[in-house]
Amino acid sequence: MRRMFALVVVLWSIGFARDQFDAYVDATELPVLVHATSPEIRDRNGVLLRAYMIDDGLWRMALSSDQVDPLFYKMLIAYEDKRFYQHQGVDLVATARAFGQAVWNGRVVSGASTLTMQVARLLEDGSTGRWDGKLRQMRLALALERHLSKEDILSLYLRIAPYGGNVEGLRAASLAWLGKEPRRLTPAEAALLVALPQAPESRRPDRHHRAAKIARDRVLMRMQRAGVIDMEAALAGQDDPAPIGREPVPQLAPHLADRALARGGGRHDLTLNADLQRSLEALVAGHMDGRDERLSMAIVLADHQTGEILASVGSPQYADTAGQGFVDMTRAIRSPGSTLKPLVYGLAFDRGLAHPETLILDTPVQFGSYAPQNFDGVFRGELPVRKALQLSLNIPVIRLTDALGPAHLMATLARAGVQADVQGGAPGLALSLGGVGVTLHDMVQLYAGMAHGGEAVALKWYKGQETYEPQRIMSAASAWQISNVLAGLTPPPTAGPAGRVAYKTGTSYGHRDAWALGWDGQFVAGVWIGRPDGTPVPGAFGGSDAAPVLFQALERARIKPVPLPPPPPETLLVSRAQLPANLQRFGPREKAPELQLTFPPDGARLAIDGAGVPVKLSGGVPPFSLLVDGALRATDLQRAEFMAPVSGVGFTTLSVIDAMGNAGRVSIELR
Template sequence: MRPERWLLALVLLLWTGAMARDGLDRWVDATVLPPLVHDTATEVRDRNGTLLRAYKVPGDYWRMAVTPDRVDPLFFDMLLAYEDKRFHQHRGIDPWAMARAGWQALGHREIVSGASTLTMQVARLLEDGPTGQWSGKLRQMRLALALERQLDKQQILQIYLLLAPYGGNIEGLRAASLSYFGKEPLRLTPAQAALLVALPQSPELRRPDRAPDIARAARDRVLARMAGAGVITAEAARAALRDPSPDRRVPMPMLAPHLADRASAEGPGRHDLTVDADLQARLEALARRAMTGRDPRLSLAILLADHQTGEVLASVGSPSYDLGAGQGFIDMTKALRSPGSTLKPLVYGLAFDRGLAHPQTLIADTPVQFGSYAPQNFDGRFRGELSVARALQLSLNIPVVRLTEALGPAHLMAALRTTGARPELAAGAPGLAISLGGVGLTLEDLTTSYAMLAQLGRAQPLRWRRDEPKPTAARILSPRAAWSVGHVLAGITPPPAAGPRGRVAFKTGTSYGHRDALALGFDGRHVAGIWMGRPDGTPVPGAFGGELAAPLLFEVLGQVRHTPLPAPPADTLMVSHAHLPQALKRFRGPGDTSQQALRLTFPPDRARLTAGQGVPIKLRDGTPPYTVLANGAVIAANQHRPAFTLPLSEPGFSTLSVIDAKGRAARVSVELR
């Protein structure tokens, strides 16, 4: 049937139906409605409702939930003026529009204007039926009448907003606005609204990414009609005609992809995270810059949280979310890795809390063996006796293993678990090596433990879902012990250009074989963790936490407003070594029952001696044999007498350390001139 004939037939049908109202009612009421609920994209949003990531619906379509209140009113004004002026007056079909279309078709021998209402278009979209066949048009009319009886106008508009085709795999207004303009449809320019009105009429022919000229021309026709109808002013229409029209699609938002995957795995629908989209975007860009020019097999992870609330503000699982050499699809914030030296602050905090040590307590950095285990410092040197605070700042291994033996490795593991971490051992019971990184932890676990230190000993498990309730905080350390650890860490010299010392408490770590470079730190409000390495665990020669991860840690914390570290709790013992209680002056391990300390009576500290004559040594209260180190290197061993001369003759400054058979140590600094 030619177009003018079916239009005339529709008019006659409508007239006949009006004459037989009861029959028409029964006919409409018997209509079987198609499904009115459709799949929409699973969406992951940030703390403010900004879209972080969306997932396509089955069939590989972009179809995104939208409600009329989240659409610019200008779009509706244009849509109704262009497609269906009497939408709010008719009940599914518009007899005046049909009569006009039929009359024009008779007069021009072709279709001049359509007669489909928006409700009829919705009916066609719901059934995906034909538009030009008599049976299809009749079905649309019947379904439109039925829809109007069961839905209100807003519900009908909402279906149109959801299903209207916009070319390719884009369905619905919101998906189109994001795909062509990179923005939500809540705020549209006249040019953008006009294009979104024009595209559904011929979505494939007018696709902006394939036929930008045709799309622009269709948009301009809508603008002209809107000016003529008074929807927009002539001046606004002229300005809109000058606006550029899109000629390509904008990628859908892809922020926090790893965290979004974790959220979407919990089910379809909308997931609201604690992440801040702007901050997330900045840190993802920072991660990409940090890896520019490096081995493509390397990866990087960043975690930033508010330790006062436990909310994760940004989570970067890798520099790029791909299947490349760096295995960017792996979320390295959740991967089990060795923590290197980053667990040492927790050991010291537990030691402070149990009265085993104070930051000014002296502890021996001397050769020691626990059964078959003989820990070594990273550089192979020994410093003799030094303060606990300095031992932590220098990240020495031997002192922290001594403390771990006194605490018991199981207590360290229990404290880790109480923070919310899930440490994993390769096999067997925990040993002394766990304090040096001999345990599997994730970056999330480590950041959680540092959040505990920042919160003065209260465990603050991190959470990334907005609807997740804040857990009850468990106390791991006393406030004074946790503050003391943070105070010591704040005394570490920061990387160049990172600002003055004391603003951030931080610690770096490098795992065995240079597989992992880590840095963790906090100020008065935020805590951050950095990991760098290869996801497959291959060693990265030359990778040190202090050189690679620490500068990035300060850059990350620089993305949020700095908050000063807290003041010391009232019961914090802040005294020099000389004023410590006797039991805290020197750390003694479980096997050390001696009540006397080794004393180096000559030379006195800071003595100036003549070079070339050797250095005489005099000891008291020690147990031979003695070992002597100069600047960390052994220069005399197996000395059995309390007085002897060192073969040291080169001019300059030297730090001399003497260690007796029980591991007790004494140290002086001298200058040979």
């Protein structure tokens, strides 16, 4: 009976002690288990484009178990805590062994800290050497095991383990020291990431390369003995060079990334393609290398079938101050130069005002006080609309703008989603020559609509971004005609075998902006070059500066050339002679001003100097032909001022005939 009573007392005491111990563990106050992680900007496939440090200057990045190579988990458990899945936070076997070795040797020989205890220490930033600290870690480890799963504890460790400097967590460490995500690791890479948290500062590869390699190799050999890897893998891993410095965290698409970050922290998924974005950033940087540091450049490239922006480069160098690289030039208001002309012609086709084969006059004209001039100052007389657009002549497009009305053009821009900025009141005829402020983003959106059969396309850069209901900006037939005309332009000399591209260049007044925009069967792109402060760039032209980059950008976007689509069934594909009478020529036939030779005056006496005789004309329709004493001396003269090749002395008759057969003549004496 006494033995039975004693047994009951002992069992009750053990149970009481256990209840007390459970209450002690349950009363443990848990630290904060949720930690801020670096905001991340990802591409359409989940690839990291850019990340930002958290407020305390740390790189600590979100990580899920499927983002980690299984080999790393095997190594970590085998090296740090092989009974991790058996113990409840404290490994009593390892603790007893460590205690016995310490008593026998008079010093600490091996540790008994479990992964859960390490998490407890990291959560409280506690000491590793003092007994009171160890006891606190044990208590917290036991409490953590009661509240969290083993996977949750591992996840905590992989998120907050120190890896040297301001790097915390496995994913940030893999990016910083290896330059890659931890999803696929070699044995040597996994071993390094296992070894670093034990002594993160004394094993930092950038400062203590040798120590990092020794620690890594030690892990490799232990993994071989534990059967995690074979001897061949261990020896091969030891031959791998350990990293000697930090790899830069991806910093792609900084301007769009900043816009995404403005929406808040966490993860943001964009429509960009990381590989294409990297390629176009390199293209821009390479193109601008060695040029005026005040110049900037921007590119937007999108899929005009979906409206998704695949690459957006706001400047050559984000951190460049001389060129104001921090300014996103895809969103800056600039003059589009001649790049609005295709829209004018497309609307004219829709209105029945013209057809690509319609003849239109390129002759001097005046609308009130406004007398437009061509860029080169030359008048070409009567020519097909197709040629007028390909030559980017100003006078024909102004004639069409006058017939359409600038308000109609502005309304169409609004339907295309273009926020046009008009200074000084109502838009005028110069609108079609670039007399309006637009962004590169909006111009690419406009061109996407023309590429998409005349139906407006809302460009989007953020996944899940809401878009407006598409509106038609021109008929499918007119859009195809514009595409066909622009695809007939000769590509830049540096263009590769890119297939047919419909493209248009433009240069704004004073050479402030050089543009090139174009599309193929799938992609649309726009390139802008200029100075962010709007000052002139002498010698800058869209054709020579921006167009080559446009073709290279489209080339890099393709796996293979994507052909332009065939014409819609309703497209009118006929010669000029087969057109309806009202479409054979644009507008009523205008009576050209009378051709006159204003210099030299009739009867003038001039001293000959061997350079010829200067001739000045007024009126008439170019091109002009010159006769000297009845003999034809020059044809296809486009300008109203030229030198007549006359060298002999005596009386001479100069005659000029214009394209309409009108003639003017003067008689002069040369001495």
